[in-house]
Amino acid sequence: MKILITGVAGFIGSSLAMELLATGHEVVGIDNLNDYYDVNLKKARLERVSSAGKGAFVFHKINIADKEAMFGLEDSCRDVTHVVNLAAQPGVRYSLINPFAYAETNVMGFVVVAELARRLPKLEQFVYASSSSVYGGNTKTPFSVDDPVEKPVSLYAATKRSDELIAHTYAHLYKMPCTGLRFFTVYGPWGRPDMAAYLFTSNILADKPIPVFNNGEMRRDFTYIDDIIAGIVGVLKNPMRLQPDQVPCRLYNIGNSQTETLMDYISEIEKALGKGAVYNFLPMQAGDVYETFADIEATKRDFGYAPTTTIQEGIPRFVEWYKEFHGV
Ligand SMILES: NC(=O)c1ccc[n+]([C@@H]2O[C@H](COP(=O)([O-])OP(=O)(O)OC[C@H]3O[C@@H](n4cnc5c(N)ncnc54)[C@H](O)[C@@H]3O)[C@@H](O)[C@H]2O)c1
Structure with a gap:
């Protein structure tokens, strides 16, 4: 396979690129290295992918919403067999602050890709x-x-749902085989600083209080990065088998299918660090949801997807990476 990955300097994109390169595939990576969070972390991930990739990895620093720059890649991408669009403006909370970033990347950028x-x-x-x-x-x-x-209860969610509808249109109009993957709270080494595991770890180590929304009364289906990557690879290796009159469009959940309380998640971080947190209990944030919990039966059936990592295993691996990366 030759795979074009957008968002290749991101958490999931870089992990996917590492796995594909390790298994002998070629990767073309795109990212604009924006400063939504620490650019040095994005550069470090990119460095890791470049070293692993040698001749099999090519990187382009491009904004996916920039039509001219993106279409300029057409000739060099003629032998690309799979496109994985992971570039996005993520985060529910930031969509209250900078809505335009979501429209630009998640809608305009999505159409350009x-x-x-x-x-x-x-x-x-x-x-x-x-x-x-x-x-x-x-x-x-x-x-x-x-x-x-x-x-949807946040602009982030609305743009992600829009992507699903746009993908259906491309599948219908151009018979382009489109698969949307609904990821459930991904965590693990090389994770995102704006997400709970990273944020809580860094605050606890710095003796800073951790923000705990809705007094901790939330549940999440936390999914370890390796399970997410196995799921994506399973999808890439399984072309659609549809009747000629079917629209080649499908949607799957990729979660752990275990819903955990936020307080249990925090407790695993505290255990792994050997240090207690100072909690700053806060009300529910606008745009947030109380619970996520993935039904993954179809993903199991069609791709043999089988997440195996519990938070008791995954959190210590994240903390170990965090300490090493930050020299703690
Ligand atoms: N991490 C999660 O828990 C989670 C959950 C659900 C969905 N997702 C989705 O998975 C995808 C990857 O998420 P992630 O956690 O790796 O996020 P990430 O922010 O680490 O990675 C996204 C990458 O896209 C790049 N990017 C953003 N806008 C761009 C643009 N206009 N042009 C080019 N590059 C651009 C960023 O620089 C970043 O490196 C995103 O689409 C996200 O919405 C993630």
Whole structure:
């Protein structure tokens, strides 16, 4: 496979690139290295991928919403077989502060990547990141891809749901095989500083209070990075088998299918650090949801997806990486 990955300097993108390069595939990576969070972390991930990739990895620093720059890649990407669109403006909370970043990357950028993908003569699959946040305030658990999702509670979720609808349109109009993956709270080594594991670890080590929203009364389906990557690779290796009259469009949850309380998650971090946190209990944040919980039956059935990592195993691995990376 020759895979074009957008967001390759990101948490999931760099981990996916590492796995694909290690298994003998070629990767073309795109990222604009924006400063939503520490650019040095993005550069360090990119450095890691470049060293692993040698001749099999090519990087382009491009904003995916920049049509001209993206279409300029068309010739050099003629033998790309798979596109994985992971570049996005993530984060539920930041969408209250900078809504335009979500419209630019998650909507405009998404359309540009889809337009580039449909021009690639050897394209077998277009795979893209959606999110558990599309389920909004759904109370029926576990969340199934058949559940209604027309009531997003954050702009981030609304743009991710828009991506799913846009993908359906490309599948319908151009018969472009599109697979959307709704990821559930991903954590692990090389993770994101704006997410709980990283933020809590760094605050605890710095003797700073950790913000605990809704007094800790939240549940999340925390998914370890290696399980997410195994899920994406499973999808890439399984082309769609559809009847000629079917629209080549599919959606899957990729979660751990274990919902944990936020306080249990924090307690694992405290144990791994051997140090207690100071809690700053805060009300529920606007745009946030109380619970996420993935129904992964279809993902198991179609791709043999089988997440294995509990938070008791995954959190110590994250903390170990954090300490090494930051020289703690
Ligand atoms: N991490 C999670 O828990 C989680 C959960 C659900 C969905 N997702 C989705 O998975 C994908 C990857 O998430 P992640 O956690 O690796 O995030 P990340 O922020 O670490 O990675 C995204 C990368 O995309 C790049 N990027 C952003 N805007 C860009 C643009 N306009 N042009 C080019 N590059 C751009 C960023 O620089 C970053 O390196 C995203 O689409 C995200 O919405 C992540």
